[in-house]
Amino acid sequence: MSDLSEQFVSEARDLIAQATDELIAIERDGVAAERIDRLLRAFHTLKGSAGLVEIPAMTLAMHAAEDLVGAIQTNQVKADAAVINQALACLDLVLRWVDAFDANGELPPSAGDEARRMAEQLRSHTARTAGAPDGSAPGMLPAWASALLDAHRRDIGRALGSRVAELFAIAYEPHAGCFFDGDDPLQLLRQIPDLLALRVESPPSVHLADFDPYTCQLRFYAIAEGPRDLLSTIFRQVPDQVRIVDLPSDAIPKALGEVGATDMRGIVHAVIAEQGHMLRASSQSDGASGRVGAAARSAANALRHGGFDALANEVAEAGADALVQSTMAPLLAALDHALNAIGGVMHPADRSAEISGADANGDAASRWLRVPEGRIDALVNLSGELIVLKNSFAHLARQVDAEGRQDLSRAMKREQDAIERLAADFYESILALRMVPVGQMLRPFPRMVRDLSQRFGKKVRLVTRGETTESDKAVVDRLSEPLLHVVRNALDHGIEMPQVRAAAGKPETGSITIAVSRVGDRVVIEITDDGRGIDPTAIKRRARDFGLITEEALAAMSDEQALELIFSSGFSTATEISDISGRGVGMDVVRQAVDQLGGRVSVTSRIGVGATVRIDVPVSIATARIMVVECAGQRFGISMDSVTETVRLSSDRVRQVKSNEGFVLRDRVVPICSLAELIGLPGERRADGDARLLIVVEAGAKIAAVEIDAIRDRLDAVLKPMQGLLATARGYSGTTILGDGTVLLVLDLKDILP
């Protein structure tokens, strides 16, 4: 995938998320000018970038969406639930396309039809209020169709006579390269059995010398009799280039006739302005030549499409000059000239586009550099190695010192201190690169809460706090799913139906608060709802029914302890299973995920008042490479950092050194000790003939081979420090949780070597 496409995908995802946020905020808090501005800007930029990577379906849908937002801005359309739903549905569709584009480099074949349907649906909202005063269907007719009808109404009437016919308007805008695909647009049009009117648009003025006979520049607009199926069949190979619109048999619109030209001018203006903004915003970065080419092409296409051929040629030439001269200046100048020349209407979104341009150029603090996660991880690993290397430098300095070269060793120590400081700073700054605001993780929640509350018929307000709190990306990534479970549960089981809340003297609209804060090196997330709370008696009853706990244990259990039962595996309090939560895989998944992060989850509740789930995880998790070994029938983890090598030793190489065993490894005698003995487990003496499995461990000057029974696995794991009574136990680095849920003790071999 090209740089441009990659950039498009990641930007589009961001913009879709932004637009979703704004839509939900508008629905919740009402229309605010700056929100609408931001929303328009997001839609507008999406449209512009779709043009840049040449995804016409997306441009089409985004243009209609932009118009809808424009209508909200000018109070022509009320931002009610239906309108917001429609706009969100549009974003969902576009997100699916972006995903498809990311995966396959192109949109699914159905995209053209989907885009047209979406645009029609979006426009039906603008037409609903702004359209025909009699409120009839003609308000939905596209401008080109009503213009065509207006021009040919009398002739069509004459051709039809007294017949009642099913009429359709067809816009066929062939791709410029369609001849190379073997298309002959006239041949398709010829197949329409009852063609009633045809308008052919060709570029108005052309220098024949510049004319490319193999670029299709014609556009066809037709009115024909149905049936629709027949028409669709004729154009089945070019669905993305054709629109077929039902014409109402009775009323013929007049009002929209004049929109076409200005509308087109607006689109062309917007596309060109966008190219300019993109170029300026990206002026310092790499891949500029690709961007120049794409921008010139998109702008020239748009101009040609709008009938501004001379300007189109000018822009195309300027684009070529820009490439030759390796500067964007000629193209930018040509784009500005084209903008002035088209002049006239300023598309509402251009204002906001300019604001975004100012942002991109002015405020250095808002500049971002996108870096693939893998590269950051590579840096983290490299800096880790640097730390190790730095340690060996210390060792070297001591050696020099021991050889009596004090002057040299002092100098080395001084340098080593400096390197140590630098390496530590380096490591920390690189780890900081992985820190991201948790707000990122909270992104999907407003949408989810909105959709679910609509579905349940509940009224819920979501409040988020502390979105700017930063945490390691790995933590943020792993927390988002558990958090989804908690919020779904709060919405499903916590918040009551509006009438129930009203009867209980609560406000009808419930609230769910996600508050994130940083406490030392921990991130604390509290999800609080003001719903019915969790009834410990019901929890106990359910736990007993499920056989999770015995009667005696229940009797001895405090209410607080009973609440913790919701985190047990297989527990669900939903009396009827909803498809949202209550499948019995809710809160235990949360606990497991949080455990794996080395965190803790707890719940508090007051019946009738609400519940709070508190998740507490380390700000950053360092993963350790672990080897899982078996010894005396038990499994232990050993940090790979301490392992120099593993050796399979035939018994004849084992030497008896005094009372110990040892063997020679590269001219060094390495003592052998059994892991079972080291940690005080009953070990079995093996038969003398057996080969021995040894892990060679070096700790400072000490070297030893630790005998184990088997190596089971190697994995990257997050170490959780030993807690409580075990916190001071020697010989253990911590614990980690294996994929199957079992706890693995990770040994600190350096600590327990004799």
Place this chain on the structure above:
Amino acid sequence: MTVTRRDAESIVLEGTCDAEDAEALLQMLIETPVARLDWRPCNQLHTAVAQVVLAAGPKVQGPCGDAWVEKWLPQGSSDSRRAP
């Protein structure tokens, strides 16, 4: 070749004119912009050829042998064609 130059003043389209004929026709129209286009012998016109005719707008000697084109295509202008 279904595009031929009869003389300096006229170019003839004959039979089925395919997409490849568009280039040849364009060249001839560039060389002799005043030449008349006789498309009476042509019975099927490809869009690419029609596009050149529309763009160059030569004087035509008709009616076009391709009845559909004669009926529906505006000759040498971008004006719409009325229904019969």
